[in-house]
Amino acid sequence: MAGDGGARGALPTEEPVLVLEHAQKSFGAVQALEDGSITLYPGEAHALVGENGAGKSTLVKILAGVHRPDAGRLLINGAAVSLAGPAAARDAGVSIIYQEPTLFPDLSVAENIFIGRQPTGPGHRIDRAEMRRLTREIFARLGVELDPNRPARGLSVADQQIVEIAKALSFNANVLVMDEPTAALTGVEVERLFTVMATLRGQGAAVLFISHRLEEVFACSQRVTIMRDGRFILTAPIAEVTIDDIIRSMVGRDLDALFPKTETQPGDAVLEVDHLSSQGVFEDISFTVRSGEIVALAGLVGAGRSEVARAVFGIDRRTSGKVLLAGEELPNGQPGAAMAAGMALVPEDRRQQGLVMDMGIDQNIALASLRRLSSFGLIRRSSERALAKTWAPRLQLKFGTLRNAVSTLSGGNQQKVVLGKWLAREPRLLIIDEPTRGIDVGTKAEVHRILDGLVADGMAVLMISSELPEVLGMADRVLVIREGRMTADLTRAEADEQTIMRAATGVSSEAA
């Protein structure tokens, strides 16, 4: 009812263009969405906020016709509809920017934008010139200059995001949904995007956008809807709420509980990275991680943090520079050697990099320790299961049986399996990339508690995170990377949102 109240308060006169009521969606074990509700009015910019895993993207995908809700009702222009697929949503006037870019590497940028509905001339022939013209037009509106003829292959994360936005705009839809469109953009591009949003609203379109950057929410939206743990919490005019209100409703508890932090005395250096460079991705990165401390790599998505981590661990070859673990220099491009030396990397994308989704929980946990688990070259099944049995409870893993494939687990529990896999090796240094991406709020706190415990026991942790609260809450030191260069090295005391944002974007954060 809070939602309805807020809605009526905002624009009483108009009819809502889109209404989603009590939508539910679950994926196997995971209840991604328990009560997704939202109301959009013509001409409004509506922010949707919530922690990772709150169910925002799931809700978006329901509006997009990608997921069919298990329950709930969707009204577009007052009429109840059931979307048969993405196309249906588009026809209903809803256009989406997904959180993950969905581009065709082999097709030209222009074609990526217009695929399936290219402008056609006589005889249904595709009018390429027209397609290019339209593309340029949209890019002009966005104030970016990207060659429409160039294939999408090799586009940077940011450029991919821009193409996605252009695609969404090209529909001239009356509902535009953007799932974290700004995550990969720099301040200037963000501003431009907001200007475009303004014009769209002027034309009477409703814009729903998701962002983890609350200042953006305040900068450009009229109303905000808050979600937590897959449930609708409230909708309110932006004027009537403060940042603290929002955070409180998002998290449902105070931040301290979410970011437990024991004060530890850092020991001696475990990881020393010395003038590390990788052609075209990052330049001259140097830093040290000591035992008993968490060092955070902050920066915008696409800044090159993961690449740094990958190069340190040996997944990618470095073009120059040294990596020393406990004083020993590591060979270039050999994850095996890094592991042997006591390094572990929890990658950012658990579905592709972290886990073999169709393998059992036990087998995934064992995957990095197979040698240790085998005698006479044969894997000891008993020890394999024992390993899983010891780590599952320690990580408070929720599962059916340890033989179940990890694909049956919830995102958070999947992340725990990845953690278990690496902690089972008792590493000296744990590199953890986006530790809580797509993990629901409860699990998130647990993961943080686990990390805290580890450093308390003297492990060294290098954490990459796109979420400032996490960085601020967990890190002893914060390194900021922008465009593959290190732009700041801050102590826990020095680090705050402004400084980090400034270092990450290179523009004063008032702009963003």
Next chain:
Amino acid sequence: MTTQTARRPSGLMSSRVSDFLRAREVGIALLVVVIVVVTTVNNHHFADSASIQQMLTGASLIALLGVGETMVIVTRNVDLSVGSVLGLSAYIIGDLFKHQHIPAWSGFVVGIAIGAAVGAVNGFITTVLRVPSLVVTLAMLYIIRGLDGVIVNGKTIDPDVIPASFTAVGYKTVFGVPWLAIIVVVVVIAVGYAMRTFRAGRDLYAIGSNPDAAALAGIPIERRVFTAFVVSGALAGLGGALFLALHAQVDNSGGIGYELTVVAAVVVGGVAIFGGSGTVVGAALGALLLNTISQALVASKISAFWNQAIAGALLLAAIGFDRWLTVRLTKRLRSSEGAHRDV
């Protein structure tokens, strides 16, 4: 402002990029020319009009099958049944000529129909049952070939039962260009044009390039892939008709082992084996290249025994060359990126 200036290189890049893209077809065409020239040097008759005609004729069947194969491969599938389909259609057409005395033109219709039917089966099993097409079409390769054998059962179709007007297609020329080549070129142009200029055609590339994204874009993946298989089958069936027209006789051995040759031609033609890119023109050129090679070897009086080995080596070289192009292309593209982002 800053972004503008910074972005210019990426615009500049694209011209080079498109050059690279064109280079694929051009590269193969050049290779063909080079081989012809080199061969002509030590045998100046190799460039005779007759000899050129022979090259075109010799390549046309594989090129035709290559067109259909390209459509399938572009969608991240593969069709291994084309050889068997060609054999079956060729014999059935001949058999109809022999016993039903059907008119010449209907021979082509029958061939296309048979092929399309098999293609439909391939397409159905692959799309509806979601079975990897490699397995499906491998199985169909055996089944159709077996069926062919059961039907043929040691009989042959002899030249005298085939209408002259039908076999004419196999050798008559217009302004020195063999009918066979003309038909294939027409097909290549038609399909090539369609795949370039109609939405459905572009969908094929999208599907092969990123299936998940294709689904999100609301592309009817099943229908498109199905169509690709039907066309591939139909062209293989047409190939059967042309085979019969060309050789004026057929037993059970028509088209045996063509499947791998066709895939080879397509790959040499610069079609990415895992889908998303490549053109039928390239595929046709690939077929021409392979055929030119084997004829050049005979014409250069190289012992027949060397033929295969050299063909194999050149095939590997072609694949490697194509890869080299792609890698360089990607490198350029990557380095062109990011420039605009230092605000």
Next chain:
Amino acid sequence: SSSSNNSNSPSTPSGGGSSSGTSIKSGLTVYYIPKDTQNPYEVLADKGGQKALSELGGKVVVSSGSQDTAAAQLPSIQAAIQANADAIVIAGNDPSALCPALNQAAQQGIAIVSFDSDITCGSSPNHLFINQANTQQIGTSEVDLLAKEINKTGQIAILSAAASATNQNAWIKYMKQQLTKYPKMKLVSTVYGNDDPATSLTVLQGLLSAYPNLRGIISPTTVGISTAAQYLDTHKSLLSHLTLTGLGLPSQMKQYVHDGTVKAFELWNPSDLGYLAGYAAASLASGVTTLSPGSTFKAGTLGTYKVLPPAAGTGPSVVLGPPTVFTKANIDQFNF
């Protein structure tokens, strides 16, 4: 060898040589194992064999693979052994690969007869080769045939089947021998079409552009000659200076002979070949005849045949008779 004179022509039955009196057993089972079950030429031969065995109150089992490989023939030999067949009549896809299996069969008392393409197993097993026509005679007569038409001068080439085909290579050997008699004729190249129309066409085309003033082509294989004939028929301009001959099936060549594309070519009657093989196999299986040179046996309507002594390469053999030369004049009398 001098076998061309002592080869028996059906017309002159000879009583000479040893022939054990006992008569052919009835109820014999003979396995015919052609190169593959589809090869039209051998389908005719198999029919001949069936005719022979039905005359003798026995039965023929035709068994082989669907491709021309030794591997595909092996199971058929094994089946013959397991079925305790009385004789095997085989056209080898490979000269030696089948020897071990055939030798086992022989040790089980199965009579081994080879036709069309001989197997070279030395003495294990000893077997009788039914020669479609004296090997040397085929080689020489082909060359003579061509020589007559291109009046003994010019470049010539051979379009053969698979490079590893025994019979082809044997004939080619004798062709080269015979060519020494025609100093003005020059064999410039031998190409292999693997009995596949498409391949044959490609190599033929290569041949023509490699040797533009080629005067003659000999193609001692049915697929080769018919492919070449079709090509010449459709490129009449070539006929002015190019002559084609070789071994072909009248049914396939009829049209080309009538429209003058091919003046003359040779073959023997494949069903006669199978028929003869059938009688040979039955006689051996019944002990009516032996492999020893000079021993004879009756081959039904074809008359009596005498086993020829081993000669270079081939073991004991009988020769069907001189090949028939087909021309406009006689081709219509033949139905195969």
Next chain:
Amino acid sequence: MSDVSTDVVQSQVPAPAPAERSVQTWWRGLARWETGLFVVLVAVIVFGASESSDFLQTSTLFYLGINVGYIAIMALPMTFVVMTGEIDLSVASMLGLSGATVGLLWHHGWGIWPAFLVALLVGALGGALNGVLVAKVGLPSIAVTIGTLTLFRGLAEILLGSQTVPGLGDRSFPASLTKIGVLPVSGTQLSYSLVIFLVLAVVFGVVLHATPLGRSMIAIGLQPEAARFAGIGVNTIKLGLFVVSGVLSAFAGILLTLQNASVSYSAGIGLELNVVAIVLFGGVSIFGGRGTILGVVLSVAIVGSLQMALTQMQVQPEVQSIITGILLLISVVVPNSGEAVRRVRETLARRRARI
């Protein structure tokens, strides 16, 4: 997000169909699969026994071994290669090349063992060529091995040309060795090639199902990137597997040469697809990561005995290939059918929803 970008960079990885992804269908499918194969095998044997009077002769087992033994040996490394999501179409040509090598060296008076050694070496080199091009250069294996399929066969043709070894004037191969073509292993009815296959099968089975290497191969097949992040040397393993494939194909070539007591360049021509068919019919997923050696062994047994039975029954060879094809189809359709039905229902539901 950056995983999407990498996805953009290397979209060459074929996306498995959803059915392939869902693990339940996999376990159930697999469980059903081996048992299914076993049932089929029993059926074939019963069928053979009842339809063919000769089927139950002990010699049937021996001949079966002679016919499929050497092919089955190539199926083992093929299983591994397919496990890791690749394919090797050059095996049959390598078999021919190895045989040709032995033949040529023997023809030139070499001893048999040195000849074998060189042949195996050739196998290793050929396999390494495939491996380097696929694992190091990153070319698609299906394209590469089509190329080497032609290349290897071509080399074999260059080595032996039209000659068969032993030809006139050649020594014949040592009888002590060629006996493997005519005599079973003493005391059994099993051909040497079959025994070797069975022994190798045990080894391969243990490696695949009980060793870190095997587990790594499965991981590579299921999720190459995750394997890399777990410190598994993906490319090194793939390279190694291609080498093994080359060596064992060469070994199969040696066995075939001895079984036939002779060799010509065309030995084993066109067998590659049969090998692939056997592996796939054995329940190994073409996308990698799924399948068992047991399945492959059963598949070999089925294909072998079916061929014996049908040949004994004098069934046209063409019918045999039809049956092979149908079996192959069934082998992939059955595990997917449940999934398919579900999906079709869903689609229909949506259709209805639309109106």
